[in-house]
Amino acid sequence: MSCHHLMRRAFYSKHTFSQVKQLSRCWSSAAISPKVTPGFVAEVKNIVGGSNVSTADAVRDQHGHDESYHGVEPPDVVAFAESVDHVSQVAKLCNDNGVPLIPFGSGTGLEGGINASRGGLCLDVTKMNNILAVNAEDFDCQVECGVTRVTLNNYLRDTGLWFPIDPGADASLCGMCATSASGTNAVRYGTMRENTLNLEVVLADGRVINTAGEGRRTKKTSAGYNLTNLFVGSEGTLGIITKASLRLSGIPEATISATCHFPDVQSAVDTTVQVLQCGIPMARIEFLDEVSIDACNKYSHLDLTVAPSLFLEFHGFEAGLQEQTKTVEELVKMNNGSEFRWATDVDERNHLWKARHDILYACMALRPGSKPYSTDVCVPISNLPEVIVRTKEMIKEAGIIGPIVGHVGDGNFHIFYPVHPDDHETLKKIKDVSYEMALIAMELNGTCTGEHGIGIGKRDLLVKEIGEEGLNVMKQIKACLDPNGIMNPGKVFF
């Protein structure tokens, strides 16, 4: 562990989050990575242009944290790339000088992925925001790394196509590749893994590759190793993704949303399993426990019954949807669930899903002034009730507030703990319960992260999940692609 790293660790353990935020600004004048010299900054300016480089405190702070509870760790310098050539030259420069290089998509990650724990250069790719191609008849498109999912969907509106992966946040599409994001539509449309056809990646030494071969954009391939999915979920530790070829889907002719509630978690999950067993192609099945519903009611002005609930969405043809909704209603009834509350017109539907996506902010409003501590485990769906029930017991015993929200059709759920950054006692309890919950999920054949990634918060869990040998193979792959260890160091593993 470097001297600088030890210093940081000691520093963070002694200071509150807000103190760290304040004090990290004081450090701003001194470079954290000693290799970021004025000469190095001048060379970066030569590559991307002076106006695309900043060492200003505000810019560095803004790039030193994401939407998670982790404190600010600003990079020494921020560079804005405008082309693959910029990215390639900056990577080579960082590699030659041993300077940490942290790709920045849109900063909406939830595991501290962009924190510059070891200083270095943050490469912001938001200016690379061209939609390069839409092949409507092939259901695919190619975008530059800075294009966000909402921008893409607005652009696609008249084509009858859309990109369905929806993590709620308006993240950059290549940032979504980097974290293997998914969200509410994954039960029907899959995650970034199933929807990425090819990636252009700049490696640490500046080489540019196309993971499936230049120009390839097929739905299937058996050609060699799956490099595309090596980079999906690599969290900026293997290279910078500069372009993505993505699958698109047809906008459904009809969409219906509904909510219903249940006497307990088990009946909500049983219903979900039975719905999936019947082969009903649900677009969304979201579980919200009674604490989340209460938070949603207060924050988003809904008047839902405060009980474990499902938010459902059906996509398809009008006639088919009638059959599907009828079957699901029957299954809900069989499991002692309530009548459906329908949201058929577009405003009602949008309001419902906005409330679901605003859950983070709704949960924080339960404790004004708090920050979110979010968790993310995924288990085989039959084990979902057990992990939720055991976690709820731990939450009750610890005396903390822990609203549960789940992409239940995928066996994936989150708890958003609202916590005051200065409340160390509660934070410790939350960390302990979260850690224990991840262990329970793994004991039940699950993973410590379904969609948010490892970042800095789950590095010790990764080795428990993958095993020493598995982790060693990951490290060997990293060493092969990034021998100087410049790519987002300190993320995914120590």
Ligand SMILES: Cc1cc2c(cc1C)N(C[C@H](O)[C@H](O)[C@H](O)COP(=O)(O)OP(=O)(O)OC[C@H]1O[C@@H](n3cnc4c(N)ncnc43)[C@H](O)[C@@H]1O)c1[nH]c(=O)[nH]c(=O)c1N2
């Ligand atoms: C309110 C809210 C709600 C949700 C979520 C966030 C928020 C704020 N998320 C998290 C979401 O998945 C995450 O925000 C994006 O996947 C990350 O995209 P950014 O562009 O913001 O990456 P960001 O800039 O935060 O970076 C994330 C990581 O990817 C790396 N990276 C970014 N761009 C890169 C590039 N071009 N090349 C290489 N590495 C790159 C970074 O270095 C970092 O390690 C989520 N997620 C989810 O899966 N399901 C969900 O339901 C939700 N819900």
Ligand SMILES: CCCCC(=O)C(=O)O
């Ligand atoms: C902490 C924000 C939450 C993210 C999320 O994954 C969801 O709402 O499903």
Ligand SMILES: [Mn+2]
């Ligand atoms: Mn989620």
